[in-house]
Amino acid sequence: MTNNNSGSKNEEEVGSYFLEVARGAHKKKEEMEMEEVMEDEESPTELNTINSSGGFLVVSTDKMSVKYTSVNLHGHDVGVVQANKPAPVKRLVYYFEIYVKDSGAKGQIAIGFTTDNFKMRRQPGWEPHSCGYHGDDGLLYRGQGKGETFGPTYTANDTVGAGINYASHEFFFTKNGRVVGTVYNDVKGSLFPTIAVHSQNEEVHVNFGQKPFAFDLEDFEKRERMKQQTTVEKISLPPNVGHGIVRSYLLHYGYEETLNSFDMASKTTVPPVHIAQENGFDEQDIMYALNERKTLRQLIKNGEIDAALGKLHDWYPQIVQDDKSATCFLLHCQKFIELVRVGSLEEAVKYGRIQLAKFFGLAGFEDFVQDCVALLAYEQPQESSLGYLLEDSQREVVADAVNAMILSMNPNLKDSHGCLQSCLERLLRQLTACCLERRSLNGDQGEAFYLHRVLNIGYGILYRDSLALQ
Amino acid sequence: MNKLVMNFLVTEGYVDAAEKFRLESGTEPDIDLATITDRMAVKKAVQSGNVEDAIEKVNDLNPEILDTNPQLFFHLQQQRLIELIRNGKVEEALEFAQEELAPRGEENQSFLEELEKTVALLAFEDVSNCPVGELLDISQRLKTASEVNAAILTSQSHEKDPKLPSLLKMLIWAQNQLDEKAAYPRINDLSTAKLEDPAV
Numbered sequence: 059m060t061n062n063n064s065g066s067k068n069e070e071e072v073g074s075y076f077l078e079v080a081r082g083a084h085k086k087k088e089e090m091e092m093e094e095v096m097e098d099e100e101s102p103t104e105l106n107t108i109n110s111s112g113g114f115l116v117v118s119t120d121k122m123s124v125k126y127t128s129v130n131l132h133g134h135d136v137g138v139v140q141a142n143k144p145a146p147v148k149r150l151v152y153y154f155e156i157y158v159k160d161s162g163a164k165g166q167i168a169i170g171f172t173t174d175n176f177k178m179r180r181q182p183g184w185e186p187h188s189c190g191y192h193g194d195d196g197l198l199y200r201g202q203g204k205g206e207t208f209g210p211t212y213t214a215n216d217t218v219g220a221g222i223n224y225a226s227h228e229f230f231f232t233k234n235g236r237v238v239g240t241v242y243n244d245v246k247g248s249l250f251p252t253i254a255v256h257s258q259n260e261e262v263h264v265n266f267g268q269k270p271f272a273f274d275l276e277d278f279e280k281r282e283r284m285k286q287q288t289t290v291e292k293i294s295l296p297p298n299v300g301h302g303i304v305r306s307y308l309l310h311y312g313y314e315e316t317l318n319s320f321d322m323a324s325k326t327t328v329p330p331v332h333i334a335q336e337n338g339f340d341e342q343d344i345m346y347a348l349n350e351r352k353t354l355r356q357l358i359k360n361g362e363i364d365a366a367l368g369k370l371h372d373w374y375p376q377i378v379q380d381d382k383s384a385t386c387f388l389l390h391c392q393k394f395i396e397l398v399r400v401g402s403l404e405e406a407v408k409y410g411r412i413q414l415a416k417f418f419g420l421a422g423f424e425d426f427v428q429d430c431v432a433l434l435a436y437e438q439p440q441e442s443s444l445g446y447l448l449e450d451s452q453r454e455v456v457a458d459a460v461n462a463m464i465l466s467m468n469p470n471l472k473d474s475h476g477c478l479q480s481c482l483e484r485l486l487r488q489l490t491a492c493c494l495e496r497r498s499l500n501g502d503q504g505e506a507f508y509l510h511r512v513l514n515i516g517y518g519i520l521y522r523d524s525l526a527l528q
Numbered sequence: 529m530n531k532l533v534m535n536f537l538v539t540e541g542y543v544d545a546a547e548k549f550r551l552e553s554g555t556e557p558d559i560d561l562a563t564i565t566d567r568m569a570v571k572k573a574v575q576s577g578n579v580e581d582a583i584e585k586v587n588d589l590n591p592e593i594l595d596t597n598p599q600l601f602f603h604l605q606q607q608r609l610i611e612l613i614r615n616g617k618v619e620e621a622l623e624f625a626q627e628e629l630a631p632r633g634e635e636n637q638s639f640l641e642e643l644e645k646t647v648a649l650l651a652f653e654d655v656s657n658c659p660v661g662e663l664l665d666i667s668q669r670l671k672t673a674s675e676v677n678a679a680i681l682t683s684q685s686h687e688k689d690p691k692l693p694s695l696l697k698m699l700i701w702a703q704n705q706l707d708e709k710a711a712y713p714r715i716n717d718l719s720t721a722k723l724e725d726p727a728v
Contacts, residue, residue, distance in 0.1 A: 293697040295718070300692045302719045304536050307529075313552045319545035320537070352552075359554060450554055482692075483529060484721035485699055492702035492712075499709045 068466050068477075069377070073384030074422070075478050076459030080388060080452070081426050099148055102141030102251050102266045114179075115139065115255055123263040126162060126255040134179045137255045140172060141266065144248035145222055147503040150282060153221035153275050154251045155232075155265045158193065161214040162260030167193035169220045171229065171249040182252045187245050190254070191220065191231040191238075198231075198241055209238030217272040222249065224504040225282050235272040246501075303482050309344045310480035312351030312461055344476070346468040350374075351461050358457040359450075363393040366460070377463050382416065385463050387423055390414055391430045392456045395447050398433045406434065530555040532691060539681065539690040541568045559686050563589075567680045574673040579608040586676065593683045600679050602632055602639050606646055607672045610663050613649045621650065 104121035115124050115137030126137045145152040156169050170182035170190030183190030183199025190199050193212045197205025212218050212233050219232035222243060230240040253262055265271065301324060308317040350373055357366040367389055370378045378386055390413040397406035410431055417423040429444050436442040446452065465477040479487075486509060493507035534555045537546040543564040546557055566589055573582035583604055586593055594601045605628055612621035625647055633640035645660050652658035662668065678688035696718055703714055711726035 290697050290701045291694070293700050295693055295696055295700075299696065299718050300536060300690065301540075303692065303696075304533055306719075307533055308549075311553075313549060316537075316545050316549040316552050319548045320542055323542045323545055356552070480529075481719070481721040482532070484723075485715065485718065486529075486695065488715050488721070488723070489695060489699040489702060492699065492706050495710065495712065496702060496706050499706075 069383070069385075069463060072462045072466050072477055073388075073459065076388060076455060076462065077384040077422060077426070079458070080391075080455045099146035100143050101146050101152075102143045102154065103268075104142050104266070105139045105253075105264060106142045106250075107139075122265075123159070123261065124253065124255055125160075125261040126258060128258065130164075130166075130257050133184075135256075136179050136181050137260075138172075138176070138178045138180065138182065138252060139254075140176070140178075140250040140252045141264075144174075144250050145171065147224060147248075147501070148506060150225055150279050150505050151221055151223050151275065153219060153271065153273070153278075154267065155217055155219040155271050155273065156253055157217045157263045157265065158212060158214050158261075159263055160259055160261040161193070162255070162257045164257035165194045165211075165213050165260070166254075166256035167212070167260055167262055168199075168252075168254040168256075169193075169218050169231070170199075170252055171220065171222065171245070172252040173245065173247050173249060176250070176252070181254050181256065187247070188252070189229050189241065189243070189245065190252070191218070193218070198239065200241065206241075208241070209233060219271065219273050220251065221275075223282065225286065232273045235274065237273075237278075303485070306344060307480045307482045309348065310461075310465075311458070312348060312355045314348050314352040317348075344465065344480075346471075347464050351464050354460050354464070355457045358392070358460065359453055361392075361396045361399070361453065363389055363396055363456075367393075370460070374464060374467055376467065377460075382420075384422075385459055387417055387427075388456045388459050391427065392453065394430050395433065395452065398439060399448055403434060531558075532695075534558070536690040536692045538564060539687065541571065541677070543568060559684060563684060567677060570680065571673045571677045574604070574607065574676055575669050577611045577614070577669065579604055579611055579672075582676065583608075586680065589680065590683050593679050597679055598632070598636075599639075600675055602629070602636075602642075603672050603675055605629055605632070606642060607669065609646055610649070610668065613646075614664055618650060 105117050105124065107117050107121060114128050114130075114135050115126050117124050117139060121142075124137065124139050128135070130136075141154070145154075156167075158167055161167065166181075168181045168183065168190040170188060172182050172185075172188040172190075176182070176188055177185055181190055181192065181199065182188045183192065183201070183205070184203075186201040188199075188201060191197075191208060192199060192205065193216075195205060196207075196209050196211040198208035199205045209231060210233060217234050221230045221232070222228075223230055223240070226240070227243050228240045229243050231238050251264075251266070253264060255262055305317065305320060308314075308320060350369075354366050354369055357363075357369065367378065370389075377383075378389075380386065390409075394406055394410055394414060397403075397409060414427050414431065417427045430447060433439045433442070433444050433447060436444070439445065440448050462477045465471070471477070490507060490509050497504055497506065530549075530553045534546060534549055534553075534557050537549055538557050538559055538561075541564055543561055546564065547561055549555060550557060550561075566585065570582050570585045570589070573579070573585060583594070594604075609621055609625055609629060612624060625643065629639075629643050629646075633643045646663060648660050649658070649663060652661075681688040699715070699718075706712060707714075713723040713725055715721055716724050
């Protein structure tokens with residue numbers, strides 16, 4: 059008897075899990091879109107005239123170029139100007155360019171990145187927490203007094219670029235479209251694109267991406283992604299692990315016929331695919347009642363809810379004995395939805411009064427039952443905001459709930475959590491969790507991971523959002 | 529999730545299972561299932577040593593595949609030569625090597641090296657014990673077969689590998705990366721997907 063008790067607790071858990079899934083189904087899409095909007099960070103668009111070292115330089119009225127107008131006398135009269143916004147971080151690479159219009163008296167031009175509280179009369183790179191590539195000596199400065207040998211010098215008519223590679227944690231600089239060098243980025247905090255001029259008549263135009271870059275940024279990003287893709291592809295997997303996971307997915311969800319075909323074909327391929335059959339207790343757990351689960355899934359998938367309820371009464375009366383359980387609720391709602399689908403509105407109303415009315419006022423059930431009933435208000439419910447209820451995916455949720463309930467009936471069940479999701483889903487959830495965690499440990503730098511995108515788009519772009527997380 | 533499974537079945541060529549899965553789960557495959565049958569027929573032909581047959585089938589499918597992929601074509605011809613040698617047809621093999629393969633070798637240094645390696649098979653009485661004996665191994669057939677398979681998939685603008693293994697690799701990679709920074713419940717066995725608490 060004690061066994062029974064623990065069983066019913068488990069059932070409750072399974073039921074409420076799928077109720078949550080059903081309730082969350084329509085929100086998912088919106089949330090995903092929201093998420094993506096939030097990823098749209100502001101990027102620099104122009105030079106910041108308020109925080110620039112006024113007096114030494116003049117920023118043009120379009121805020122896209124600077125000119126040093128005084129005569130420089132010492133190291134503390136540098137004309138520095140930052141962009142109006144820090145470089146966005148939630149991407150693979152940030153990059154901007156300058157064009158040297160006039161190298162002035164000494165060509166002491168610099169490009170780089172500085173933090174918010176940077177001293178606006180010093181070259182980027184001369185102060186801590188900054189980094190700059192200087193035109194007159196081609197050296198790279200990053201906070202120490204001395205510059206490091208880095209790239210060529212640059213002067214009038216050169217286009218020079220500075221970028222942050224969030225995947226490799228590096229700054230990189232370009233001259234006339236070619237990378238001249240990279241250097242480790244150890245600066246914490248927001249980084250502002252920064253340019254400096256330091257001798258009379260030096261004039262520099264900046265391009266924050268409004269105009270095409272001299273440097274092929276897209277190609278650079280593509281290569282970066284490829285690099286990571288190659289690293290990942292080099293990882294070796296245990297043989298046939300994919301087959302095993304697909305097989306357990308088919309077992310878990312009761313796709314019996316697919317499973318049989320799959321097993322048949324696996325045996326006849328050259329070389330035959332051996333899937334470890336003895337891969338332990340999980341297999342036993344999800345083998346349970348395969349045929350019954352298959353039958354019920356097919357019924358629900360075809361909208362034959364009455365038949366499914368009937369079978370459940372015969373095979374698993376425990377599941378349907380409590381008419382107020384989450385599983386029964388989902389089945390009743392689905393029956394109601396099916397009636398609406400075929401236009402039997404009167405019958406739907408009647409059914410609703412008998413089976414659904416009792417769920418009004420019950421926390422956890424109420425919003426969903428309201429959505430279902432509200433279908434009646436629309437002439438074309440498919441087109442309404444509740445149209446999601448009429449989608450196949452809704453049937454699938456119900457089928458999954460029943461499937462999980464039956465799995466949890468297994469008297470030899472070893473892992474009760476295993477009922478809820480297949481091995482495949484657990485793996486993908488872990489993948490998403492790891493990627494998100496990793497990114498947040500990196501101060502949210504780099505591209506975000508969207509599993510749904512990875513699943514929907516083809517090869518090549520597959521890695522784009524996920525691998526660039528470093 | 530169903531899509532991911534369908535993608536696996538389709539790409540790996542489980543045509544019957546894919547069809548059943550379409551019916552059972554209502555998931556539409558991202559490619560015409562009939563083309564899988566053709567693709568698998570080519571693959572099987574190579575795997576069982578009928579290279580000529582395979583070449584013909586590929587050309588029936590889409591003549592551009594071999595036209596635009598000289599390396600693949602060379603490897604198929606090389607496989608054909610290997611099969612001739614395997615069957616002891618020495619004269620035929622020599623003739624074939626000289627007429628079909630040598631001209632291609634002239635165009636491309638790496639082809640030439642491979643050709644020489646293959647022809648070297650003829651120099652040994654007991655091929656099972658010679659340094660290039662691996663060419664006669666079944667794995668060489670499988671290698672060629674999967675190359676053709678990939679080329680056909682690409683020509684159908686379908687990815688040549690299923691997504692699932694890549695995702696699994698990505699998971700391993702992400703976990704490895706995370707290991708350096710944090711302790712967290714980890715999945716160590718992909719086939720059970722059990723979360724294991726970090727060792728303290």
